[in-house]
Structures are given as structure tokens and as C-alpha cells.
Amino acid sequence: MSDRIPRIRAALEQGLDTEEVAIRDDSHLHAGHAGAKSGLGHYHVTIRSPRFTGTSPIERHRLVYEALGTLMQTDIHAVSIRAMAPEE
16 A cells, blocks of 8 residues: 555646645544545645636645546545645
């Protein structure tokens, strides 16, 4: 599972033309949780992208989920998102 963060980073960078991406694995904080039992991870991502300019928080989250694609079924149980436009 050590390759998850690089794969998440690659998906976000490719899908969102990011200026900044920081990913933190919070899976250890969810030991015993249903997602942890199934082997899927819990992550916090901070993303800065020009794609977020002029978009609402909900639209930004949708763009992140779209960029993550199938990783949401195969690797990620939960993701906390902080998405910002370059000027923020």
C-alpha cells in the first residue's frame, strides 16, 4: 500500500494541473473503522489549481473526485479536501 500516495498525487496532478499538492495519510486514525478493515485508506489532501478559479467548494470537490477516478473504489475510503485557486 506504500504506493498509494504517489498514485493519488499523480492522479491529482494530471487531472487538475496542480500548482501544489500535499497528501497526508490519516488511515492510522481510523483503526477499526469499516474503511480501515477493508484495507482502504483515509487521506487529507490540500490542492491548489487554476482549475478551481471561479468555482464553488462543491464544484472543487467534484473536480477532485473526478480526478481521483477509480482510486475512490480501489484505494481510498475517505478523503478530506482543502482545494484552493492560485490567488487564495
